[in-house]
Amino acid sequence: MTTTPAASRSRLDPEPVPRRDWLGLSSLWAAAGALLFGVTGMLKLPKAAVLASPSKKFKVTLPESLAAGEAFVPPGRAVAIYKDAQGVYAVSSICTHLGCVVKPNAEGFECPCHGSRFAANGEVTKGPAPRPLPWLKVTVAGGAITVDEATTVPQGTKVA
Numbered sequence: 509m510t511t512t513p514a515a516s517r518s519r520l521d522p523e524p525v526p527r528r529d530w531l532g533l534s535s536l537w538a539a540a541g542a543l544l545f546g547v548t549g550m551l552k553l554p555k556a557a558v559l560a561s562p563s564k565k566f567k568v569t570l571p572e573s574l575a576a577g578e579a580f581v582p583p584g585r586a587v588a589i590y591k592d593a594q595g596v597y598a599v600s601s602i603c604t605h606l607g608c609v610v611k612p613n614a615e616g617f618e619c620p621c622h623g624s625r626f627a628a629n630g631e632v633t634k635g636p637a638p639r640p641l642p643w644l645k646v647t648v649a650g651g652a653i654t655v656d657e658a659t660t661v662p663q664g665t666k667v668a
Contacts, residue, residue: 562584564656564657564658565654565655565656565657565658566654566657567652567653567654567655568580568582568589568653568654568655569651569653570591570596570653574591576592577590577592578590579612579628581612586600586601586602586609586657587599587600587644587655587657588601588612589653589655590628592666594666594668595666595668596646596648596653596667597643597665597666598644598646598655599617599628599641599642599643600630600642600643600644600660601617601641602641603619603621603622603624603641604624604632604638604640604641604642605619605621605622605636605637605638606621606622608622615627615633616628616630619637622636623636624636624637626640626641629663629664630642630643630663631663640663642660643662643663643664644657644660644661645659645660645661647667648667648668
């Protein structure tokens with residue numbers, strides 16, 4: 509490293525930075541950058557990283573063309589809604605064996621995972637499902653049907 513004599517330097521030339529000063533300033537900038545990076549990460553922590561799930565209670569309007577004893581499955585829901593002469597009722601379409609979503613068929617429901625079959629009222633007709641499908645709470649107010657997926661009711665509970 510060559511140094512220029514003080515006489516040949518212009519007064520407008522910057523002062524040379526000693527090596528120790530440069531290393532000290534570099535370490536300060538690195539520490540400040542790490543601190544800024546850490547604070548930025550901490551600010552992101554309060555935000556939930558989960559997707560919002562739909563409400564367990566929802567309103568549905570049954571189609572006029574729905575025949576008695578025919579299942580209506582609202583899009584995006586694991587519920588089958590029935591309407592007959594006694595009233596309206598809802599049956600969960602989550603298999604009681606391992607939680608697969610059962611598909612409605614002519615006799616009731618069939619589990620695509622392990623072959624369990626259920627009658628339209630949720631009773632098990634073929635295993636390995638250990639329990640019948642649960643019936644869900646239904647309320648009718650002003651023609652609008654409200655189904656509560658979080659609340660089960662005794663089998664046979666219908667709302668007029």
